[in-house]
Amino acid sequence: MAFLDFRSRLFLITLRDLPEDFSERFASALAGGDIGCLLLDGDQSDERAFQDMAAPYVQTAQSANVAVLVADDSRLADRLDADGVHLTDPKELDEDGQAKLADRGMIVGIGGINTRHLALQVGEREPDYLFFGRTDRDATEETHPKTVTLATWWAQMMKIPCVALSGTSDEAFTALAEAGVEFLAVREQIWTAEDPGAEVARLNTILDAIAHKRAEAAA
Template identity: 40%
Template sequence: MTDMDNRCRLVLVLPELDDSDRQAERLEAALSGGDVASVILTQGALDDATFQKQAERLVPIVQQAGAAAIIAGDSRVAGRVKADGLHVAQGAEMIAEAVEKFTPKLIVGAGGASDRHQALEIGEARPDYMFFGKLDGDIKPEAHPKNLALGEWWASMIEIPCIVLAGTDPASALAVAETGAEFVALRQAVFAAEAPGAVVAAVNALLDEKAPRFED
């Protein structure tokens, strides 16, 4: 187990952006900052064709940096662009169908759980990870208390790894790490910054210094 594997790692959620050149530039800058486990690409208001075209450009950038490229929501796009994974947040039934259809060819991650009951129901499908928080839910500097609580409960009870969305302040990643969650997700904290790579480097340094260590 490496030092990175021994503590909470960083996941990036890339916001949708009409300017694909700017999108690629920001992504490359962020990934230059150090360890990133995976990047979740979101479609937002983009139409299917535009999203697929962007993903075709962005997925190789993610993979060349050694991270897993995960497409949110659209399994067809995930397959066409040769992504590593699919993020599904449309309820337990659809998550179960995606796990059955695409595992182990793709990483299949789950979101959309707003309470413990929903989380356990989704967990019965055995997704590769559970994501607590909405992909675009980082609207305050700190992580949402409910997401922190769900992450702490899940990490203490369930073997399936979890990702918890932090806030717009990069330092909020530490609060997520302190729950015992395996991964912390950052969106605006990285991509709204002037220097995304510097933020990624700073968060990794913070987690190296202060994040709890997992048992071997």
């Protein structure tokens, strides 16, 4: 199997409260290297304000070949011409609704999964990915133990890709990649870095090294 068959990718989540210099930080992050996906996660109580804020980032990310998802609102994702929607609760959309979005070519990812049983139920719906971890929790250095357990089990047993919300430490990030998790969700470690682009590049270097080791072990 090729090196890329073993390589995890970054799944970048925006901060809910964007700093004043976010535009510069965003441009820096995109210039830093490979990012598989961007999740726009913010206050949508004022849909027009959120749409006006998000539109430039959608266009810029897509121009850099980064898929863009909007949290929980498929209509808003549609108006923004985003690539799909990320559901933080599996109950937010039934199978028919999911199928309609898929028929329109939209990515559908599902989170809010806290047991193996629920993961298997969600997996039967064949979303584009399952998300393990809670984006509404404050960042911690270590990945939440339940996230590690579920993501590792899923990545090693199932074909549908999974995303795991990583702790901010290099050790936590590395452990998820070594377990074969397809996408590592990162947030604070990028946006609060002095140089977001350099941090994206550094994390990608870690992912490259792990992928090479896994490919060599499988040869």
